[in-house]
Every structure is written in C-alpha cells, then in structure tokens.
Amino acid sequence: MKQRVAILLLVLGALLGFAAPVLADAAQAGGDVHIGQTLGDRDLTVIIRRVAEVPGPVHVDVVTHAGSPPGEITLTARAAGAPSSAAKVVLGAVPGFHSGVVHVDRPGPWELAIDEATIPFVVPAIVPSPWENATYGGFIAAGVLLLVALLFAVSGKPVLALVPTAGMVAAAAVAVTAALLAPSIPPVAAPGTQLDPTYDNIMNPYQRTSIVDFSRPPVNLVPRMEGKDLVLSLTDGSTGRPVDDLLVHDSAFIHLVVVSPSGNLRHLHPVRTAPGEYRARLRDPEQGTHAIAAEIARRGGGVQLLRSSVDVSGAASVVPNDGKADVATEIREAGRPSTITARFGERNLQPWLGMLGHMIVVGPVTDGPVSAPIWAHVHSMIPPTPGMPDQPDESVAAYGPDVPFTYSFPLPGRYLVWIQVERDYSIVTVPAVVDVPGAKEVSAK
Amino acid sequence: MAPQRRGTAASRGKRATPVLLTPASTKSGGNSFDLRITDRFGNPAQGSEVVVEPAMPQMGHALAPITAAALEPGHYQVGADLFMAGQWEITVSFDTERVVIPLLLT
The missing domain is CATH 2.60.40.1220 (Immunoglobulin-like)
Structure with a gap:
C-alpha cells in the first residue's frame, strides 16, 4: 500500500508538471495606428490605440498642430450590424493631444468616422492557433489518460492500465511535436494587410487560402x-x-x-x-x-x-515656404549618394509621420515641377530603441538637432528640395535648390 | 560570433578587382569594416579614395557615404553605425569602380 501511495504522489507530481504553462505563440493583437489627416482646415494626427479587450473601449488620440482652429469633432466607431458608438472631442486652441473613447462590441472590420472622414481599421479577435490547441490539448489528454492508467493500476488491473498509458505517450508526442514545430509554421495571410478584412476571416484567421501572390494592380x-x-x-x-x-x-x-x-x-x-x-x-x-x-x-x-x-484658381502670389534651417550639402555627381543635412539648432524636434524628417525632391526642373522627371521622398529615420516596438509619438520632442538625408540624384541638373520636420506641433518646411553635376564635369576636375 | 568574410569581385571592361570586406560584427549597431582591395594581378590597389556607401533597400533608406581610412596600400578600415537589423547593401566605391556587397545583420 505504501508503495502505491508513493507511485500516486509521483504521478500527481508529473501531472502538475505538465500543467505548467506551455509557451506558444498567441495571435498578435495589433499595435497603435497613427494616421495623418488633413481634415478641412486642420492638420490632425489620429492615433487609434491598441484594442486591449473586446467588447471594450478604443482610445483615440487626436493631435492638433499649430494653426489648427479650435472646435469640436465627433468620433464615431461603426461596423455592419453593430451599434455605433460616438464621442465628442473638443479641440483646444493650443496644439497637442486631445483624447476620446469609443466602444467596440465585437472583433471585425470597423470604421472610425471623424466628422466626414472615415478610417477603416481592424479589431482583431484573439483566436488560439491550431498548433496551440494541439499543444494544450495533447498535454491535457496526456494528463487525463495518466490518471486513468493510475486508477487501473491502483485497482489491481495493471494489464488494462497499459492501454491509457499508450494513449498518454501518443498524446504527449502530439503536444511536444506541435510545440516544437510551431515556430517554423509560416504565418497566415493577415486580414487587413494582405486580405480584405471580413468578419469571417478575422474570427478565423488561421484558415489557409490558396492565394500566394497578394499584390494588386496599379x-x-x-x-x-x-x-x-x-x-x-x-x-x-x-x-x-x-x-x-x-x-x-x-x-x-x-x-x-x-x-x-x-x-x-x-x-x-x-x-x-x-x-x-x-x-x-x-x-x-x-x-x-x-x-x-x-x-x-x-x-x-x-x-x-x-x-x-x-x-x-487662386491668388496670383502666395506666402512661400518659410522654414529656417542651416542646410549643409555635400553634393556628388549624378548617380552617387549626396548628403543634405538640415541643422535646426535645438534638440526639440518631434517625430512627424514616424520619421525625424522628410525630404521631397523634384527635378531636374526646366519648365516647372509638372514636367520634372524625378520625384522622390527621402526619409531621415529615428533610430529604433531596443525593446520599444511601438514608434514614439509626437509627444516626444527630443530629436535632432541635425536631420541628415542621403539621396543619389539620378540625373544631373537643378532640383527643388524641401525638408520637413515638426517642432512645437508645427510643420517646418525648409525650401532649397540643389545643383547636381554630371559625371563628366567631376572627372574633368 | 566569428566575423564573416565576404568577398566579391567587380569587373568592368577588362579589369577585375577583388574586394574583400570583413565586418567586425554581424549584429546591428556600431560596426567597422576591414577592406582589402587588390588589382587584377593581386597587388594592393594604389592611391585612390575608397568610399563606403551603406544602404538598406528594404527600408528605403541610405546612410551618408563614409571615406575609409587607409592603413596601408590596399588595406582600409571604416566605421559605420548600421542601426537596424536586416539586409544591408554596402557599396564600396573607388576610382570608377562600384562594388555592391550584401550584408545581413541580426
């Protein structure tokens, strides 16, 4: 009898050991969505924060910029067949963050309306993957079968106990195999980024499709x-x-x-x-x-x-872009990387559209920008911070003061260049003109 | 991790110039490259300025070109801050040659 109790304890210990959490990859609930919106006379950045639970609140931050008139906007979250939820947000005269909360009652494709603007977004469902189910299910089945085997053994039927024991080994093998192979299973096409989001494919994101090329026409x-x-x-x-x-x-x-x-x-x-x-x-x-x-x-x-x-149709003349910065250029011949650095003096630049700075290049201009063959958009990146997967938002005013860009001008000639950064919730646009020499002019030096 | 040796040969016209680039690290962050450039006869390349142009095509981002310091004829050293993990393209240019070397950082 003593021996049997010892075996029972041993088996229970093993069972508890199996009950320890199995690390499997859960479906990633999306991150914050930052969207620039030119809504009427306002330049807004709308941040839809990560949806933590469904049904639950969706936190929306509306960032106003300098020159944005004060007023009130209405946020409305709506989805087919769901009650819509509205919140009013009062935008102050001082640029900055203004928050509103709307509610979603189900996962699926949703739309956030801000007055007449609409932003489609996806509220993901937290669905365990098939391999996660196999891992958990396998270990649970193994545990149950172990108990059954134990009961047979204790009640004096050791031969019958062999059947659930064999089942336990099989179940444990399934669980271990699923857990070991899970990291190498290719991810499924995500609704919202690769597939058109529907209620069905959000609720069942692990259904495989036969599509391999997701690209779409121009x-x-x-x-x-x-x-x-x-x-x-x-x-x-x-x-x-x-x-x-x-x-x-x-x-x-x-x-x-x-x-x-x-x-x-x-x-x-x-x-x-x-x-x-x-x-x-x-x-x-x-x-x-x-x-x-x-x-x-x-x-x-x-x-x-x-x-x-x-x-x-408009006025004959307008106020030109009037941003000020010390622009240092190191222009190489066409086809080689040139660097343009805008120095803004103080380390108080804010990320704008996820970047430290943007440079628009149009040229070579002969008879106006409409016919310029080259049109480029160059970024100056914010170096990623280890352990911070989400991009910093505009409330972090700690970047700069130098904003470097590297671009290989493909053709020689005169280019119009504009450098854009954000400071004090205001977009600063610095115009510049760059003359790019041809390859021959340089080698002749 | 032991530094990986990556070599490639550029050929334009009749010339073929081997470039051997050895990164100090294959992790993202501060890095330095050891460059050995020889002419087609295997002699160290002479004289010209060697410029390294790192770029990350997947991110649509290029870094400012960096001029390599010559340690001895044909042997250069250059430091670069490759701040992001992923597939980089390191272009080594000297004289009229441009050699593109892929570099995967983890």
Whole structure:
C-alpha cells in the first residue's frame, strides 16, 4: 500500500508538471495606428490605440498642430450590424493631444468616422492557433489518460492500465511535436494587410487560402478641384472600380505632395470620404497648374507613386515656404549618394509621420515641377530603441538637432528640395535648390 | 560570433578587382569594416579614395557615404553605425569602380 501511495504522489507530481504553462505563440493583437489627416482646415494626427479587450473601449488620440482652429469633432466607431458608438472631442486652441473613447462590441472590420472622414481599421479577435490547441490539448489528454492508467493500476488491473498509458505517450508526442514545430509554421495571410478584412476571416484567421501572390494592380489617379478642396479619385487599373484597400504606410493613407507653379510645397494627408474618394483642402491656393504626387500602398504589398497635375484658381502670389534651417550639402555627381543635412539648432524636434524628417525632391526642373522627371521622398529615420516596438509619438520632442538625408540624384541638373520636420506641433518646411553635376564635369576636375 | 568574410569581385571592361570586406560584427549597431582591395594581378590597389556607401533597400533608406581610412596600400578600415537589423547593401566605391556587397545583420 505504501508503495502505491508513493507511485500516486509521483504521478500527481508529473501531472502538475505538465500543467505548467506551455509557451506558444498567441495571435498578435495589433499595435497603435497613427494616421495623418488633413481634415478641412486642420492638420490632425489620429492615433487609434491598441484594442486591449473586446467588447471594450478604443482610445483615440487626436493631435492638433499649430494653426489648427479650435472646435469640436465627433468620433464615431461603426461596423455592419453593430451599434455605433460616438464621442465628442473638443479641440483646444493650443496644439497637442486631445483624447476620446469609443466602444467596440465585437472583433471585425470597423470604421472610425471623424466628422466626414472615415478610417477603416481592424479589431482583431484573439483566436488560439491550431498548433496551440494541439499543444494544450495533447498535454491535457496526456494528463487525463495518466490518471486513468493510475486508477487501473491502483485497482489491481495493471494489464488494462497499459492501454491509457499508450494513449498518454501518443498524446504527449502530439503536444511536444506541435510545440516544437510551431515556430517554423509560416504565418497566415493577415486580414487587413494582405486580405480584405471580413468578419469571417478575422474570427478565423488561421484558415489557409490558396492565394500566394497578394499584390494588386496599379491605381489610376484623377484629381479635380471642388471649391477649396482637392478631390482625388482612385480607381483600379485593371477593373476601373474604386480603390478602397489603402494601407496606412508611414502614418497616412495617402501622402499627397502638391507643388505650386512658383515652387511652394504642401504635404497633405487626404481624408477618405467615400470608397476610392479622398479629399484635402488647399488653403489660400496659388493660381495655375499644380504638380501633384500621391504615395499609396495597396493591401497585399508595394508602394505606388501616382503623379498628375491639376489647375487651381487662386491668388496670383502666395506666402512661400518659410522654414529656417542651416542646410549643409555635400553634393556628388549624378548617380552617387549626396548628403543634405538640415541643422535646426535645438534638440526639440518631434517625430512627424514616424520619421525625424522628410525630404521631397523634384527635378531636374526646366519648365516647372509638372514636367520634372524625378520625384522622390527621402526619409531621415529615428533610430529604433531596443525593446520599444511601438514608434514614439509626437509627444516626444527630443530629436535632432541635425536631420541628415542621403539621396543619389539620378540625373544631373537643378532640383527643388524641401525638408520637413515638426517642432512645437508645427510643420517646418525648409525650401532649397540643389545643383547636381554630371559625371563628366567631376572627372574633368 | 566569428566575423564573416565576404568577398566579391567587380569587373568592368577588362579589369577585375577583388574586394574583400570583413565586418567586425554581424549584429546591428556600431560596426567597422576591414577592406582589402587588390588589382587584377593581386597587388594592393594604389592611391585612390575608397568610399563606403551603406544602404538598406528594404527600408528605403541610405546612410551618408563614409571615406575609409587607409592603413596601408590596399588595406582600409571604416566605421559605420548600421542601426537596424536586416539586409544591408554596402557599396564600396573607388576610382570608377562600384562594388555592391550584401550584408545581413541580426
């Protein structure tokens, strides 16, 4: 009898050991989403914070920038078949963070409406993966079978105990195999970034599809002016249908750069007002043909640059970009990397669109920016902080003072360059002109 | 981890110039490269300025070019802050040659 009790204790110990948590990869709940929005006369950054539990609150931060008029905006979270949840956010005259909380009651594709702008976002479901189930299920089955075997053994039927023992070995083998192989199983296509998000594929994200190439056709851009607003119509290059699958990349759906005939630059983030329709207000525009370029990323991968031009009726002259910085250039011949460093004096720059600085390059200009063959958008990166997977938001004003850019100008000639950074919630745009020599001019020196 | 030796040969026209780049580390962060450049006869390359141009095509980001310090003929040393893990492209340029060396940092 003593011996039997000892065996029982031994087995119970083993069982408790199995009950220790098995480390398996859980479905990653998404991170914060930062989206720049040019909404009416305001330049906002909307931050949709990570959704911790469903049903539960969604914290939304609305960051205003300098020159943004005070007022009230309404945040509305809505999804098909779900009650919508609204919150009013009062935007003060002082630029900075303004918070609102809306509620979501289910995982799935949701839309956050900010007045007339709509931002689609995904509330992920926390679904255990099949291999996680196999690991946990295998160990639990092994434990139960062990108990059964034990009962047979204690009740004097050692031969019958062999059957559940064999089952236990098999169950443990399944669990160990699943746990060991789980890290090498390729991830499934994520709804929202590779697949169009639907209620079904968010609730069952481990269903495999037969699609291997997720890339999508190019996009046609047709701009038009509607009053003060520049309206962009995006259609699919293969079907002609509206393009409504833009991803947030570099913290915006569309990075729209508008260059006026006199070389004045605006970097706008049009808001989505309907499927395939985006709009941004051009404040105090200049008369003439403006060159525009839109950077977008479609679901399934790849960034596209769409260039076009639009005729704008406005004033004969406008206030030029007036940012001040000490711009040091080291220009090499065409095709070799040149460096342009803007020195802003103080270490108080804020990240704008996830980057320390942006440089827009248009050229070589002969008869205006509309016909310039090269159009580039160069970044100055914020070095990643180890252990901080989320990007710092605009409340961190501790970067700079030097903002370096490296770019290989592909053609010789005169380029228009604008460097943009954020300081005191205000976008500083520093214009510059760069002359790039050809390869022969240098070797002749 | 023992430093990896990565070599490649550039050939343009009739010339073939081997470049041997040995990174001090294969981790992201501060790094330094040991460069050995020889001409097609195996003699150390003479005289010209050697510039290293790191870039990360996947991130769409290039770093400012760095001029390598000559330790002896054909032997150069250069430090670079490759702050991100991933696939880098290190372009070594000298005279009219440009040699692109892939470097994977973990």
